[in-house]
Amino acid sequence: MALQTFTTGQVLTAAQVSALQANDYNQTVSTKTANYVLTIADLGSRVFMNAAGATTITVNTGIFAAGDTLWLGNIGAGACVVTAGTATVSKFSTASLTLSQYQGAFLYFVSTGVAILYSDAAGASFPVTTKGDLFGYDTAAARIPVGTNNQVLTADSAQALGVKWATPSSGGGMTLISTTSFTGTVLTLSSIAGTYKELRLYIKGLYAANTNTLNVTFNGDLTNPGYASLTGSDAMNRAFSLSGSGNSSMNTWTYLNTSANSDSFLVLTIPNYSNTTTMKFMNATGAVETSSGSYTLGTWTGFWNNTSAITSIEFRGIGTFTAGSVELYGVS
Numbered sequence: 001m002a003l004q005t006f007t008t009g010q011v012l013t014a015a016q017v018s019a020l021q022a023n024d025y026n027q028t029v030s031t032k033t034a035n036y037v038l039t040i041a042d043l044g045s046r047v048f049m050n051a052a053g054a055t056t057i058t059v060n061t062g063i064f065a066a067g068d069t070l071w072l073g074n075i076g077a078g079a080c081v082v083t084a085g086t087a088t089v090s091k092f093s094t095a096s097l098t099l100s101q102y103q104g105a106f107l108y109f110v111s112t113g114v115a116i117l118y119s120d121a122a123g124a125s126f127p128v129t130t131k132g133d134l135f136g137y138d139t140a141a142a143r144i145p146v147g148t149n150n151q152v153l154t155a156d157s158a159q160a161l162g163v164k165w166a167t168p169s170s171g172g173g174m175t176l177i178s179t180t181s182f183t184g185t186v187l188t189l190s191s192i193a194g195t196y197k198e199l200r201l202y203i204k205g206l207y208a209a210n211t212n213t214l215n216v217t218f219n220g221d222l223t224n225p226g227y228a229s230l231t232g233s234d235a236m237n238r239a240f241s242l243s244g245s246g247n248s249s250m251n252t253w254t255y256l257n258t259s260a261n262s263d264s265f266l267v268l269t270i271p272n273y274s275n276t277t278t279m280k281f282m283n284a285t286g287a288v289e290t291s292s293g294s295y296t297l298g299t300w301t302g303f304w305n306n307t308s309a310i311t312s313i314e315f316r317g318i319g320t321f322t323a324g325s326v327e328l329y330g331v332s
Contacts, residue, residue, distance in 0.1 A: 194274030196330030
């Protein structure tokens with residue numbers, strides 16, 4: 001039953017009283033199938049649109065008074081737009097005046113010519129379409145497509161929605177920069193970016209037929225020495241001795257296999273390698289098979305006496321490298 005006006009002395013029938021008590025005082029449901037302009041007869045009622053195509057419900061001024069309300073809904077497949085005719089229809093900034101199928105809105109008049117639409121219709125259609133998609137936002141709701149297996153969601157201000165799916169750096173913050181085989185008399189790792197906190201090198205199976213001496217330099221510096229100390233047993237010293245005596249040049253480490261078939265492994269770590277104000281500190285730990293199943297261990301600590309950022313690392317042997325490889329990692 002629509003809004004009723006009663007007069008003094010009017011007597012209500014039992015049916016009328018029952019109707020008033022039912023369904024929120026039984027607001028009349030008025031179903032429309034084409035474009036519709038609200039009238040005073042709709043006051044206190046529920047106006048539903050049921051059309052297959054697009055329709056409008058128009059709101060004009062001078063029809064309703066301040067405090068009047070209507071409930072609007074759409075049960076049809078076509079979108080229904082609540083349209084301001086001569087009246088003003090306001091809404092929340094992200095709400096929509098368009099009612100899709102099964103959406104509704106509460107229309108409240110603050111004056112005869114101004115209404116507020118309280119709508120459950122969002123300003124954008126439901127953006128996600130695929131398993132794993134996420135809601136994103138820039139100026140409106142948008143879809144963030146699901147990434148591939150093992151990718152992680154990463155903040156990236158260059159992306160339209162501020163995030164992206166990306167493969168994380170390997171090794172818990174370690175990025176493999178290069179893998180290079182030893183060959184010739186000099187192996188150079190060049191153009192090393194200065195974007196990491198430290199460099200880490202894994203040298204495996206290194207062998208040169210002519211010598212067991214490995215020389216390591218930075219930025220091609222053959223004249224500005226560094227210094228290192230070596231710890232270990234006599235057997236280790238024989239396998240990993242530094243050339244010279246006392247504080248010997250960091251450039252020369254004796255660390256090569258004694259035969260092409262023996263195992264060796266060396267880890268060289270260079271922290272803060274890209275700074276340009278201090279000398280570069282480093283440490284190394286390694287093992288070499290001196291005979292079948294017998295290994296010698298060695299540990300060095302030292303520095304390169306230069307404030308330049310390290311951009312290249314050179315390995316030299318007195319002779320020709322014939323086996324081995326080096327993996328260069330940047331540690332974030």
